[in-house]
Amino acid sequence: MLNAPGELVVSEVEFSDPGPGEVLVKLVASGLCHTDLGVIAGGIPFPTPGIIGHEGAGVVEKVGAGVTGVEAGDQVLLSFTSCGSCAACTSAHPAYCETWLPRNLIGLMRSDSSGTVTRDGSPIASHFFGQSSFGQYAIADERSVVKVDPGADLTVLAPLGCGVLTGFGSMWNVLDPGSDDVVAVYGAGAVGLSAVIAAALRKPAQLIAIDLVDERLALATELGATATINGTTENVAERLAELTGGRGVALSFDTTGNPGVARQALDAASVRGTVLVCGAPPPGTEIPVDIQGILTGKVLRGVTMGDTDPATLIPQLIALHADGKLPLEKLEKRYSLDQIGQAADDMHHGVTVKPVIVF
Incomplete structure (x- = not known):
């Protein structure tokens, strides 16, 4: 539980039954994401005390009224939530749901009949990404659940709900590289990797990874990756110019959240x-843009x-993992619940x- 920014503790809480459209999930494992670190550091607003976490995996214990997609005993992964009825949701783009921000990052949009989490009888915040998976249980929206x-x-599949989903999907669905493209990925964390x-898998002409950590x-x-650049010991701009013959990078993916990197x-x-x-x-974080510099299209x-x-991509990712094409084990390290502080520190320092x- 996050008692206050920077204060992550293990605490006893009580979970009610799920409300309409919700499921109670007993967690087996949960990935730790950089978005969680942003909340812990206070850079992303979330009410405290509260439970965060949003890459959960577990078993359904109970379902609320109106839930039809899963039943008690089903194994599920947890991902983000959405309304299901706006133009974005009905056109297969739920990540751009009209109410995505309050439903997910801020975690405040829930009905009066929603299930509750309490500590010593007092309600605490939950519903982060429609779930809050840093607990032994989660009361999750049905739309956050993928059977x-x-x-x-x-345990292996838990990170699919956010970090892997975001990295893989951004490249696969949005940048969509072809065999003639030069691709660069800035940041070799879970999303970047x-x-x-x-x-x-698309076999572009060049695939360049850029990070600060040799490992x-x-x-x-x-x-x-066909080439790598260490931004600590190499001049990134010069190396990219060298690798591309001065033509530049066709498709770049900046996973760092650093405006200086995006400008680079x-x-x-x-x-x-x-x-x-x-x-x-x-x-309020802004990316500086030279208008003259982008007039070349x-x-x-x-x-x-x-x-x-998630209901579409997560099953595809599971199939790729089963075929040996998505080696999640190479990215993961396991921690117990009482080691969550150490896990956050290890992630922050690139360990x-x-x-x-x-x-």
Whole structure:
């Protein structure tokens, strides 16, 4: 539980029955995401005390009224929620739901009949991404839940709900690289490495990974990158110019949430190149843009959750993992619930790519 910004503790809480359209899930594991770190640091607003976490995996214990997609005993993964009825949701783009922000990041949009979580009799905030998975249970929206096969390894698959979904989907659905494209991924964390995996399946002309940690760059190479750049020891702009013969990068994906990196990617983009940015920096963070520099047709574009429908992409990702094409185990390290603080610290310092909290 997050008692206050920077104060992550293990605490006893009570879960009510799920309300209409909700399910009670007993968690097996939950991934730890950079968005969680942003909330812990106070850069993303979320009421405290409260439960965060949004890459859960577990077993349905109870279902609320009106739930038809799952039943008690089903294995599920948890992802983001959406309204299901706005123009974006009905056109298979639920990541751009009209009420995405209050339903997910802020975690405040829920009905009066929703299930509650309390500590010592007092309600606490939950419903982060429609679920809040850093607990032994979660009261989740039905639209946050994706049913998986009974034999699926929930601990391995837990990170699919956000980090892997975002990285893979952003590359697969939005940038959509072809065999002639030069692709660059800025940041070799879980999102960036998932994007590298997706891009490598498309076999672009070049696939360049950029990071500050040699070990992560070595992993990027193992996962399909054709070249790597360490921004600490190399001049990124010069290396990109060298690798591309001065033509620049056609498709760039900045996963860092750092406005300086996004500007660097724009400067290095080719004529009519696209720079896609994701992440959750503090509100008000701005990217400096030289208008003259983008008049060659360069595009700066944002993306949320890889522009995916979890109910569609997550089963595809599970199939890729089963076929050995999505080696999640290479990204993950497991921690117990009482090690969640250590997991956050390891992730922040680049020791671990994707921590998985095992309950």
